[in-house]
Amino acid sequence: xxxxxxxxxxxxxxxxxxxxxxxxxxxxxxxxxxxxxxxxxxxxxxxxxxxxxxxxxxxxxxxxxxxxxxxxxxxxxxxxxxxxxxxxxxxxxxxxxxxxxxx
Numbered sequence: 530x531x532x533x534x535x536x537x538x539x540x541x542x543x544x545x546x547x548x549x550x551x552x553x554x555x556x557x558x559x560x561x562x563x564x565x566x567x568x569x570x571x572x573x574x575x576x577x578x579x580x581x582x583x584x585x586x587x588x589x590x591x592x593x594x595x596x597x598x599x600x601x602x603x604x605x606x607x608x609x610x611x612x613x614x615x616x617x618x619x620x621x622x623x624x625x626x627x628x629x630x631x632x
Contacts, residue, residue, distance in 0.1 A: 554580065563576070563578065
C-alpha cells in the first residue's frame with residue numbers, strides 16, 4: 530500500500546461485483562477479524578472499518594467526478610465554437626480567393 534498524502538484517508542479494499550452480496554449486504558450483525566500488522570498506537574493513530582457504496586462518480590467525495598464532467602462539457606462546447614468559427618472563416622476565404630483569380 531502506498532503512503533497516504535494526507536493524515537486522514539480511506540483505502541478501498543474490495544468491491545463485491547458478483548455473488549450473493551452483489552446487490553448489497555443484508556442487515557444484521559457481522560464479525561470481522563482484523564490483523565494488527567501495522568502498529569498505529571505509537572503515533573496515536575487508529576483504524577476503522579467502513580462499509581460504503583461506490584458509485585460511477587466515485588466514493589465519499591463526488592467533487593472529482595463532477596469536475597471531470599464540467600471540464601469535459603466545457604471542452605465539447607469550446608470545440609463546437611471553434612468548429613463553427615473555422616467553417617465560417619473558411620467560406621469567407623474561399624470567396625476572397627475567387628475574387629483574386631478574376632482580376
